[in-house]
Every structure is written in structure tokens, then in C-alpha cells.
Amino acid sequence: MLNRHLNIFLTGCCFLILFACQPNVSSQSQTRFVSFIADPEQDEIQFYWKDEKDQPFRRLQNLKNHFEANGKKLRFAMNGGMYMENTTPLGLFIQHGETIRPLNTRKAASNFYMQPNGVFLLTSRGEAFIIETENFKADPAIKFATQSGPMLVINGQINSLFQENSKNLNVRNGVGILPDGKVLFAMSKEPVNFHEFALYFQEQGCKQALYLDGYVSRTFLPEKNWQQLDGDFGVIIGVSE
Numbered sequence: 303m304l305n306r307h308l309n310i311f312l313t314g315c316c317f318l319i320l321f322a323c324q325p326n327v328s329s330q331s332q333t334r335f336v337s338f339i340a341d342p343e344q345d346e347i348q349f350y351w352k353d354e355k356d357q358p359f360r361r362l363q364n365l366k367n368h369f370e371a372n373g374k375k376l377r378f379a380m381n382g383g384m385y386m387e388n389t390t391p392l393g394l395f396i397q398h399g400e401t402i403r404p405l406n407t408r409k410a411a412s413n414f415y416m417q418p419n420g421v422f423l424l425t426s427r428g429e430a431f432i433i434e435t436e437n438f439k440a441d442p443a444i445k446f447a448t449q450s451g452p453m454l455v456i457n458g459q460i461n462s463l464f465q466e467n468s469k470n471l472n473v474r475n476g477v478g479i480l481p482d483g484k485v486l487f488a489m490s491k492e493p494v495n496f497h498e499f500a501l502y503f504q505e506q507g508c509k510q511a512l513y514l515d516g517y518v519s520r521t522f523l524p525e526k527n528w529q530q531l532d533g534d535f536g537v538i539i540g541v542s543e
Contacts, residue, residue, distance in 0.1 A: 335502055336521055336528045337488040338378045339480070340541050343428035347485065349382055349397055349446040350538045351389070358389040362522045363531035365538050378541040379522040380475055380487055381515055382422075383448040384414045385536025393449025394421055394438070395537060405438060406449060413513065416463060419451020420512045422477050430485045432477070432510035448514075448537050454478070454500035455511035464497040474499045475519035477539075478508030486511075487539070489521045 340347050350365055352358050359365045362379045369376040384392040392414055393406035409415060418434040424446045425431075434453060453461055454476055471493035478486045486506055490499060496513070503511035520530040 334492060334494070335488050335490055336523060336526060337486060338380075338521075338523050338526075338541075340378070340485045340487065342424055342430040342483070342485060346542045347424060347430075347446070348540055348542075349395070349424075349448055350540055351391065351395065351397065351402070351536060358536070359538055360389060360534050361531065362520055362533055362535075362538065365540055366522065366531060369540070369542060375543040376522065376540055377525070377543045378487070380489065380539050381518065381520055381533060381535040382537035382539035383450040383514055384412075389534070389536040391448065391536045393419075393435075393451075394447055395449070396423070396444055396447035399426070399442065399445055401440075405435065407435060413516065414451045416452035416461075418453050418456065418461075419449065420453045420510075421447050421449045422512050422514075423447035430479055430483065432479055432512045448539075450512055450514050452496075452513055453511070454496070454513050455503050455508050458504070458509045460497060460500040460504055464495070464500055466497045468495040468497060470495050472516035473519050474513065474516040475521065476503065476511055476513045478503040478506065478511030481507045481509070487521075489519050 350359055353368060365379055366376045386392055391403045395403040420432055420434050421438050422432050423444050425443045426445045427443060473490050473493055475489035476499060480486050486508060488502060518533060520533040522529055522531055
């Protein structure tokens with residue numbers, strides 16, 4: 303009987319040790335990434351570029367000031383796609399149903415043109431989608447859209463161009479669509495490669511995820527004590543309270 307109890311005790315100890323040694327993906331993700339989930343059906347997600355004076359917002363601080371001047375509070379903000387030196391969006395930009403910049407289908411160098419690239423869009427029906435550029439079709443229901451690249455996750459699979467051990471490290475930000483249709487915004491707190499960043503979205507269950515930018519990336523998320531208000535951007539994605 304004593305031996306039986308001892309065996310049970312030792313088995314239990316081994317299980318606890320084994321369990322303790324397993325990596326905690328959720329904990330690691332929280333340490334390495336700052337993230338925000340928005341519901342396109344309920345949250346006021348909007349894309350911004352210029353203010354009422356036709357001046358680019360550029361900095362997250364300027365967008366925050368704009369919200370406060372209009373009696374609103376900025377809950378979340380993040381740079382929302384690649385842009386040229388004068389802050390003009392490099393690819394498609396739709397704001398309140400109006401196409402401000404056309405779809406960019408050029409072939410060139412730089413992250414934006416890594417294939418496939420894609421479009422993150424919101425519809426007037428409260429839906430969010432990430433679509434590969436070659437599959438994008440204009441639709442009057444599209445309320446906001448921003449084009450960037452490369453795609454991080456495609457139909458649940460990490461972009462095959464990414465190398466797991468790549469030394470191309472940068473702070474990066476992106477967006478993914480969760481299985482329930484909600485939108486996952488994320489930025490790495492430390493330099494990561496494309497594969498590591500894509501893996502984060504895949505582990506959260508995103509079937510589609512899009513890279514927004516790197517190195518210059520900034521996020522304002524006071525509810526998680528993350529407040530970066532600088533930067534010099536084109537499109538900015540903001541959510542108000």
C-alpha cells in the first residue's frame with residue numbers, strides 16, 4: 303500500500319513538473335506583443351489621414367487632440383499602412399466610402415510589394431475583412447479600406463516567403479481577423495521577424511492577417527498602459543470610446 307501511494311505521489315510530482323515546464327504561449331504573447339480587439343459591429347473603428355483643414359494628422363498625439371477637441375476620447379490608435387514621404391498612402395485608401403487613393407497593383411521592391419499583399423477593410427454592415435490585393439473588388443458597402451503588405455497569414459497558413467530563423471528584426475504592427483469576426487490589432491514590443499509576427503496571429507486563430515508597417519510602428523492603448531503618441535504617419539486607425 304505504501305509503495306502504491308508513493309508511486310501515485312511521484313507520478314503527480316512528475317506531472318506537475320512537466321506541466322510547469324510547458325511554455326505559456328499566452329504569457330509570452332502578452333510579454334512580446336501589445337494587442338487590442340475591436341468589434342466592427344459595435345466599436346467605432348475609423349481610418350484617418352487628414353483633418354478638417356486638409357492637413358495630415360501625422361502623429362497619434364494630433365489624432366488624440368482632435369478627438370478631445372470634438373468631445374470624444376481616443377481609446378486606441380495605431381499607424382495603419384505604408385505611405386510616401388508626404389504621408390500620402392502608398393496603396394488603396396477608402397474613407398467614409400470615398401476612394402481617396404486607388405488600388406496599387408505595381409510590382410516593385412520593399413515590404414509593401416511582397417506577395418501577396420492585401421487590403422484591410424470595414425463595411426457599412428459592421429463587417430471586417432482582409433483580402434488579397436488580386437482578389438479585391440470595389441463595393442459600395444466598403445466604408446474604410448487601407449492597403450499594405452505583405453499578408454502575414456493566408457487562409458490560416460503563414461506566408462511561405464517568411465523564414466523562421468530570419469535575422470530581419472523590427473518592431474512591427476499588423477491586423478488580423480479572429481474566428482468570431484472581431485479585429486485583432488497587434489504590435490510587437492520588441493524587434494521580431496516576419497515569421498514570429500505571423501505566428502502570433504496564427505496562434506490567436508486568425509485565418510487572415512496583414513502587415514501594416516515596421517520600425518516606425520506606434521500604438522496608443524491607455525487601458526494597457528501603452529501610450530506612444532509620437533510618429534509621422536499616413537493613415538492612422540483609431541477607435542473612440
